[in-house]
Amino acid sequence: MSDNSLMKTLATYDRRWVYLVLFLVVVGPLLRPIGMPISVSPDTKQYYEAINSVEEGDKILFTLNTEFSGYNEIQSGIVATMRVFIEHNTKICVAVGHPEATGIPELVFNQLRSELDANGYVYGEDYVILGYVMPNEASVASMSQDFQGAITQDWLGRSIDDTFLSEIHTWEDWDLIADFTTGLATTYLLNHFALRGTPMTVNCIGVMIASQKPYVDSGVYLAILQSMRGGAELEYLTGHPGPGLTAMDAFTFGHYMLLLFIIAGNIGYYGYTRQQKRGGE
Amino acid sequence: MKMAEILKNRQLQIAVMALAFLLVFVPYFIEVPALEAASTKLITITAIVNAVTLILALQSQVRRGLNIVQRRQTGWYFKAYMIITMVLMVVFAFFGRETGPYHWVMYAVVNPLSSVNYGILAFYMASTAARAFRARNTQAILLLTTGFIVLLYQAPLTGAYAPWLEPIALYFGDTFGMAAGRMFLISVTVGAIVFGVRVLMGKETSVLGVGKEEV
Amino acid sequence: MATPLFQVPLIAEGRLIGLILDILIFALVIYYTSGDKHIYIRRVAGLDAIEEAVGRAAEMGKPVVASYGLGGFTYWTLAGLAILSHVATLSARTGTRLIVPTGGSTESLIVRPVAEEIVKTAYTMEGVPDQYNPDDLPFLSGQQYAYVGGYVGILQRTRPASTIMTGSHWSDAMNIAETSSAVGAITITSGAYISNVAALACASDYILIGEEAPAAGAYLSDDPAQRASIRVQDIFKWIALGCIILGLVLSNMGINLVENLLST
Numbered sequence: 001m002s003d004n005s006l007m008k009t010l011a012t013y014d015r016r017w018v019y020l021v022l023f024l025v026v027v028g029p030l031l032r033p034i035g036m037p038i039s040v041s042p043d044t045k046q047y048y049e050a051i052n053s054v055e056e057g058d059k060i061l062f063t064l065n066t067e068f069s070g071y072n073e074i075q076s077g078i079v080a081t082m083r084v085f086i087e088h089n090t091k092i093c094v095a096v097g098h099p100e101a102t103g104i105p106e107l108v109f110n111q112l113r114s115e116l117d118a119n120g121y122v123y124g125e126d127y128v129i130l131g132y133v134m135p136n137e138a139s140v141a142s143m144s145q146d147f148q149g150a151i152t153q154d155w156l157g158r159s160i161d162d163t164f165l166s167e168i169h170t171w172e173d174w175d176l177i178a179d180f181t182t183g184l185a186t187t188y189l190l191n192h193f194a195l196r197g198t199p200m201t202v203n204c205i206g207v208m209i210a211s212q213k214p215y216v217d218s219g220v221y222l223a224i225l226q227s228m229r230g231g232a233e234l235e236y237l238t239g240h241p242g243p244g245l246t247a248m249d250a251f252t253f254g255h256y257m258l259l260l261f262i263i264a265g266n267i268g269y270y271g272y273t274r275q276q277k278r279g280g281e
Numbered sequence: 282m283k284m285a286e287i288l289k290n291r292q293l294q295i296a297v298m299a300l301a302f303l304l305v306f307v308p309y310f311i312e313v314p315a316l317e318a319a320s321t322k323l324i325t326i327t328a329i330v331n332a333v334t335l336i337l338a339l340q341s342q343v344r345r346g347l348n349i350v351q352r353r354q355t356g357w358y359f360k361a362y363m364i365i366t367m368v369l370m371v372v373f374a375f376f377g378r379e380t381g382p383y384h385w386v387m388y389a390v391v392n393p394l395s396s397v398n399y400g401i402l403a404f405y406m407a408s409t410a411a412r413a414f415r416a417r418n419t420q421a422i423l424l425l426t427t428g429f430i431v432l433l434y435q436a437p438l439t440g441a442y443a444p445w446l447e448p449i450a451l452y453f454g455d456t457f458g459m460a461a462g463r464m465f466l467i468s469v470t471v472g473a474i475v476f477g478v479r480v481l482m483g484k485e486t487s488v489l490g491v492g493k494e495e496v
Numbered sequence: 497m498a499t500p501l502f503q504v505p506l507i508a509e510g511r512l513i514g515l516i517l518d519i520l521i522f523a524l525v526i527y528y529t530s531g532d533k534h535i536y537i538r539r540v541a542g543l544d545a546i547e548e549a550v551g552r553a554a555e556m557g558k559p560v561v562a563s564y565g566l567g568g569f570t571y572w573t574l575a576g577l578a579i580l581s582h583v584a585t586l587s588a589r590t591g592t593r594l595i596v597p598t599g600g601s602t603e604s605l606i607v608r609p610v611a612e613e614i615v616k617t618a619y620t621m622e623g624v625p626d627q628y629n630p631d632d633l634p635f636l637s638g639q640q641y642a643y644v645g646g647y648v649g650i651l652q653r654t655r656p657a658s659t660i661m662t663g664s665h666w667s668d669a670m671n672i673a674e675t676s677s678a679v680g681a682i683t684i685t686s687g688a689y690i691s692n693v694a695a696l697a698c699a700s701d702y703i704l705i706g707e708e709a710p711a712a713g714a715y716l717s718d719d720p721a722q723r724a725s726i727r728v729q730d731i732f733k734w735i736a737l738g739c740i741i742l743g744l745v746l747s748n749m750g751i752n753l754v755e756n757l758l759s760t
Contacts, residue, residue, distance in 0.1 A: 015408040015678070022407050039440030039447070068392040069399030069641045070667070099602060100395065100639065102378070103387040135335070136568050136603055138327035145321040150328065156378070183666045183689070184601075207667045210691040213454070214462045229437060248437045254407070255436035259429065261411035266425070269415050310515040312508050331606070338605035342635055354631060391639075398641030402667055405674040406695065413698030465690040465706050471732040472707025473571040474518070475725060478525040484722055485578060485713045 007275060010268025018261055025257045029249035036249050043216075044233040047223035050201050051081055051178065056089040058175035059164060063134065063189060064104050065097035070182030070205050071104055076231025076244025077203035078104075078180045079111050083238060085178070086115045091164045092127040095143075097134040097185035102155055105129045111242075124163045131155025140188035144171040144196070171198045176222075183208055194220050203230065295483045301327075302481060343367070427453050498752065498759035512760050517735075521728060528724040535724040542684055542702040543715055546583060549658035549682045554590035558657035561650060561681070563672075564611060565663020565688070566600020566643055571710055572688050573607055576663020577614060578713030583660055584618035588627060597650055599636040600643035600668070608635060644668040648675045658682040662709055666692070673699035 054060065062082065066074065085092055094105045109116065121127060133151060134140050142150035147168045153159050160166065167173060171193045177200040179186055186202065194200040194215070203225035204212050215221045225234060229251060232244030287293065301323065307313075308320040346360040373383035414429075416422045433439050434450035479485045504512055528535075553560045562583045564576030580596065587594035596615060598608045612633055619628035636646030648671055651659065659676035661669065661684070669685065669692050676683040677699050686704035687693040697703050704712070707729055714722045743754035 015412065018408040018411050019404045022404055026403075036438045037441035038437035039444065041440070041447075042451070067640060068395040072396050072399065100387075100391060103392065106379075136328070136331050137570075138324055138331055142321070142325045142328045146325060149321070149325050205667060207670075207689055207691045207695070210458055210462050210694075211465070211689045214459060214466055217455075217459060229435070232437070252436045252438040254403070255432055255439075258407050258411060259432055261407075262414045262425070262429065262432075265411060265414070266416050269417075306518075310508055310511045310518075311506055313506070334606050335602065338608065341609065342605065345630075345635070349631070395639065395641055398645055399667075402671055405670045405699075409670065409674055409695060409699045462690050465693070467736050468706040468729070468733060469710070471521075471729050471736070472710035474521050475525055475728050475732075476571050476575065476710040476713070478522055479529070479714060479722075479725060480574065482526070482529065484529060484717075484725075485574065 007268050007271035010264050011272045012268070013261075013265070021257055021261075022254060025253040026250040029253055030247065033246050034249045036252060038229075038232060038236065038245070038248050040233045040236060041226070041230070043224055043226055044230050044237065046216075047201060047203075047225040047230065048084075048234060048237045050199075050222040051084050051176075052088075054085060054088050054090050054176060058088070058090045059168065059173065060085055060090050060092050061174050061177045061193075062092050062094045063097065063177060063179045063181075063185070064094065064101045065134070065179060065181040065184035065186050065189075066104070066205075067098050067100040067182065068103065071101075071107070073205045073228050074180050074182075074203050074231060075107075076228060076235055076242050076247075077225045078108055078231075079242055080231060080234040080238050080240065080244070081178055081180075081201075081203065081225075082108055083112055083115055083240060086112060086119050086121060089119055089126075090175075093130060093165060093168075094127070095130040095133050097132075097181075099132050102131050124158075126164075128160060128163050128165055129155050130160075134185040134188065137185075137188045137191070140185055141192045144192035146170070147173070171196050174198050176201065179203070181205070181208065186212075190215065190220065201225070291483065291486075295481070299481050427457075498755040500760040501756050502760060510759050513758055517732075521732065524728040524731060525725050528727055529721045531721060533724040534720050535727050537715065537723055537726055540704065540708050540711075540715060542686070542704040542708060543579075543712055545682070545684055545702040546579070546660060547586060549660060549684055550583060550586040550590060550592055552682060553587075553657035554592045556657045559593035559595050559654050560587055560658045560660065561595045561597065561647075561654070561656045561676075562660040563597050563647070563663065563665070564607070565665055566604050566640060566668070567607075567664035568601065568603030569607060570664055572664035575709040575712055576686075577607075577611060578716070579660065579662045579709070580611060581614045581618060582712075582716045584615045585622060588619045588622035588624050591624070591627065593629075594632060595650060595654065595656070596633045597636050597643070597647045598633055599638060599646075600640050602638050605635075605638060608633075640666070640668055644671045647672055651675045651679050651681070655679050656681045658684070660684045662686045662704065662712075664688045670695050670699060677701075 062085070064071075064078070071078070082092070096102055096104065130151060131154065133143065139150065147165070147170065151160060151165070174193070177189060177193055177198055179189055179200060179202045181202060182205050186204070189200065200221050201223050202212055202215075202221050204227065206227040209224070209226050212221070212224055216224045225231065228244055228247060232248045232251075235242045235244045304316075304323050305320050308316040343364055346364045349360045350357045350364070370383065370386065373381065373386065376382065378384060410428075414421075414425045416425050430446065431450050431453055434446045439446060476485065500510055500512075503509060507515065550560055560583065562580055564580045565573045567573050584594055586592075594615065596611060598604060598611060612630065615633060616625075616628050616630075619625050634646070634650075636643045647668075651672070652675065656676075656679070659672070659681045661672055661676070663686070665672065665685075666688060669687060673683055673685050673696050682702075683700040684702045684704075685696045685700040686709040687696045693703065693705055711726045711729060714725050717723060739754055739758065746753050747755065
């Protein structure tokens with residue numbers, strides 16, 4: 001291969017090469033994790049402090065604004081946060097913002113069965129699953145202003161009258177909203193709860209971070225947990241390794257691969273354009 | 282005049298919209314308990330109307346789907362598949378959602394399919410980033426350098442072995458990134474309010490399902 | 497912690513300034529949309545390119561794929577619908593096939609009939625109602641990534657000349673923009689997330705940033721007064737900028753006047 005064609009290849013490589021190499025460098029470490037060290041970002045420390053400051057009996061609205069798809073990116077944060085809440089003996093109400101997400105609480109609680117048993121959690125007394133109750137802004141606004149008028153039963157049609165939810169009337173009665181989101185009803189929660197004064201934390205997918213961070217800085221959110229990496233860091237802080245930490249090796253390799261492609265592309269671009277210029281002269 | 286025609290009247294639609302707006306907007310700022318109660322009631326009614334609208338929309342989809350199947354149009358079998366699975370899921374739900382066929386479809390079909398589709402996003406992101414970061418000019422070089430540092434920091438291993446990179450990467454996010462984020466929020470919010478006023482004035486007719494020429 | 501400067505009876509605490517600003521926006525929009533005001537508005541490349549995109553499709557004899565997002569009735573969706581109305585009019589005028597993939601969320605089911613009405617009206621207004629084909633507005637799915645699968649499939653099968661993706665497209669936006677670019681279509685997008693904007697800027701030919709999308713309806717309007725209402729956005733951005741600078745200076749001097757004023 002001549003210098004010219006090598007540079008051209010580097011500058012204009014087919015995107016399918018990126019797909020193939022990314023697939024290989026991600027699958028390898030997922031099948032055989034290495035356990036490389038990770039650092040913990042200041043945002044995750046702040047998030048950990050926020051969720052760790054809940055007290056026994058605090059009423060927490062645990063919102064899953066994700067489908068199964070996005071759940072994979074933030075499940076480590078969901079499970080690790082839920083574990084902290086259970087260990088603090090809080091009262092947890094799970095609400096979801098997508099019909100598909102009605103299947104997610106089961107996945108979460110199945111991973112935390114021993115913690116639930118160890119802390120004597122009883123459905124109805126200590127936790128309730130509401131199901132798909134946040135389809136649109138009107139529903140969330142209604143939950144914020146007149147909870148009893150909006151919600152009368154859990155996701156399987158059982159009355160919530162005899163549960164801790166009978167004490168909830170407006171946004172003021174929640175001690176914390178822990179939101180896990182791919183972007184569905186989070187803006188509604190922000191408008192009708194957080195901006196009115198309900199403490200709120202958020203764990204979002206990577207593409208949302210830049211749009212959610214200003215709310216942390218302005219004090220509307222207590223803290224933010226960033227994507228899967230944040231979840232892995234939280235697993236590390238809570239001392240319970242899970243899917244997040246397992247994925248971090250692949251995460252690291254994926255990033256390095258991308259950097260290599262960028263370097264190669266730029267070398268090719270520089271070399272090729274220089275050769276083009278020389279040819280022109 | 283028929284009832285349907287009266288309800289489709291643009292002026293009436295805009296008047297209803299303006300009334301609903303005032304009933305939610307005013308109590309947010311002005312503390313009058315009676316207004317607040319009315320506003321809360323209206324919001325609950327809206328939530329219910331939304332749910333009913335959804336049923337109507339579903340009904341219309343099924344009707345449309347059946348029509349395509351009957352006419353044997355291109356891809357009719359996909360529509361048939363959609364209608365069959367939709368009906369099946371409703372039937373399955375009656376047998377319980379915690380176990381049984383509904384449960385199986387959710388975890389063995391919907392979950393993996395949804396997850397795989399989402400996973401593909403990473404490939405698109407990677408290929409776009411790899412192709413877009415080219416040092417074409419001064420601005421691109423700045424973008425490339427910043428992106429490179431942030432990407433390097435985002436790899437968890439780098440953070441562990443090169444902690445000195447953290448303040449640099451965070452600096453970019455907390456200054457330039459945050460400023461851009463705030464700009465975006467402010468401008469979009471102002472744009473949305475102005476847009477809302479135009480809607481209330483009946484100027485944004487596309488909201489009502491008509492083009493500007495029709496009004 | 498900010499403390500309100502004063503409290504006005506009957507007005508909810510901390511909302512007085514918000515109320516005043518809202519009333520001011522109302523007044524200014526009414527002022528600008530009334531009468532015959534001709535105000536200079538900068539060109540928005542993304543919106544100007546729509547005409548070129550549809551024209552290119554007409555020349556090539558290929559379809560245009562346009563979507564208005566996959567959310568419910570949010571301002572992003574409404575802005576997307578305003579742009580769709582324009583695209584549909586241009587398509588009808590030039591006899592170009594317009595494909596509008598719909599769906600993507602449960603709420604999108606409610607928006608779909610409105611989109612259908614908009615496209616139908618555009619064809620009727622252009623005098624070619626028979627060219628309107630309801631099958632070109634397929635409902636792909638109520639699930640985000642099934643919708644994306646369908647959308648990407650349409651792009652690959654029909655190889656459109658242009659893709660115009662506006663409204664509330666979330667993480668799915670990249671899949672669509674990248675596929676569109678791969679099939680060689682002119683790609684015009686708008687991002688509902690700031691992070692999306694960065695990624696879409698790489699994958700698209702033109703991008704609408706921030707308030708450009710909500711302003712589209714007025715910008716594309718033939719009515720100068722309508723276009724003038726966009727000026728209100730600029731006025732408020734100047735107010736925001738003034739508050740930021742003043743707040744920065746004063747807070748560095750240990751005075752929280754701006755913070756307290758905005759909390760009043």
